[in-house]
Each structure stands twice: as structure tokens, then as C-alpha cells.
Amino acid sequence: MEWALETKILFTGMFLLFLTLIHWKMAIESVEDILHRKRILGNKTLWVLSILFITCAGSIAYQLAHGEERPQQRQTAKHNWDEWRY
Helix, strand or coil: CHHHHHHHHHHHHHHHHHHHHHHHHHHHHHHHHHHHCCCCCCCHHHHHHHHHHCCCHHHHHHHHHHCCCCCCCCCCCCCCHHHHCC
């Protein structure tokens, strides 16, 4: 019986850790998306606060409201090293 209780506690902890990791991954992606957008539905500050402090629900709400339309990816600077030759 003691083994079963310890196993339940272990699996519950692992599940909570898994949910926490998913929440923070979604939160970081959502906040990055907000920072790169020029316009969003509503106030940017309120979205960021809801994403960070309303666990999972804020991130999911933002993804539902803004998931389809993604801003263009930033262009990375490509160096032409041939120009630097002497």
C-alpha cells in the first residue's frame, strides 16, 4: 500500500511538472508574438499580464484569438563575406 501512495505522488508531481513546462513554453511564445506584432486585439499589457498570471488559460485565450495570423519572421542578417576580401 505504501508503494502505491508513493507512486501516485510521484506521477502527480511529474504531471504537474509537465503542465508547468507546457504553460511556460506557451507563455514565452505568446509574449514573443505580442512583442513582434504591430497591432493586436486589445491592449498588449493586459494580454501579457493575463498570459503570465492566469496559468494556461491566458496563453490558450491568446492563441485562440491570434493563432492564425502570424507576423512575418524577422529577416536574419546574411553577410556576404566576399565583400570583405582585400
